[in-house]
Amino acid sequence: MKTKNILALAAGLLFMANFTNGAVNQQPADDKTTKGDGFVVLELFTSEGCSSCPRADELLGNVQKQAGDKPIYILAYHIDYWDHQGWRDIFSSPENTKRQYWYADKLNAQVYTPQVIVNGKTEFVGSDEAALTNALRNTLQGSSASTLKLTGKPEAGKMAITYQTSGSKNVELMIAAVQKNAERQIKRGENGGRTLRHVQIVRRLQSFKLEKPANGQVNITLPKDFTAAEWEVIGFLQDKVTGEIHAADKVVNDI
Incomplete structure (x- = not known):
């Protein structure tokens, strides 16, 4: 299936590309869309057992490809409550399901699946292309009073991450080890017979209370199959009372 709408970035401006019969009709966003220093954390709750979920994976995959150096962070959590419908998702975990229920309360x-949470504040159906487009446009043109900078280097299955923050209080540092891409042959369930392509799979999420709020270091354990080329580490500051995410960053390799 061809995409009908993707996030396209060109000449420092935000464009939305509309594909019709293979032709591209690019419409530049207005000035308000391209201003601001906002960031976007898109958290997708998904499952290989859900027939509506591949479309959400596809949409976020296009955002992943087009994001460039924009502050867009994608995290896909595979939940486990679809696993009893004839197919077990190997990326699913009860911890991911617990996180989705935590958001539901906040x-x-x-x-439900597929569900997207934006910056811990709003939610929509993950396969809703218009909602995704609006979330990207509106959130990027916003602003943030908080900052987060992360550096680290994987070594022997672990990573020491140095953080620098400003503007946030009463938050926890969340660190996600993310597998950027995967392809799976589905043999049973609602997606039986299909080949599914996943993006930005959260394979491990760890939380840290910041004893030194402004700067410091935390240590994480990496999944056994972690490689620097095929994975990335994303961190964000989250208010555990409201769920709001105040800042985010990808770990830059500290050579």
């Missing part, structure tokens, strides 16, 4: 929202 946002007074339902639990």
Whole structure:
């Protein structure tokens, strides 16, 4: 299936590309869309057992490809409550399901797949292309009073991450080890017979209370199959009372 709408970045401006019969009709965003120093954390709750989920994976995969150096961070959590429908998702975990229910409580929202949470504050159906487009446009043109900078280097299955923060209080540092891409042959369940392509799979999420809020270091354990080329590490500052995410960053390799 061809995409109908992707996030395209050109000449420092935000464009939305509309594909019709293979032709591209690019519409530049207005000035308000391209201003601001906002960031976007897109958290997708998904499953290989859900027939509506591949479309959400596809949409976020296009954002992943087009994001460039924009502050867009994608995290896909595979939940486990679809595993009893004839197919077990090997990326699923009860911890991911627990996180989705935690958000449902914070946002007074339902639990379903595919569901996207934006900056811990709003949610929508992950396959809703218009909602995704609006979330990207509106959030990037916003602003943030907080900052987060992360550096680190993988070594022997672990990573010491140095952080620098400003502007946030009463937050925890969340660190996600993310597998950027995967392809799976699905043999049973609602997606039986399909080949699914996943992006930005959260394979491990760790939380740290910041004893030194402004700067310091935390240590994480990396998944056994972690490689610097095929994975990335994303961190964000989250208010554990409201769920709001105040800042985010990818770990830069500290050579």
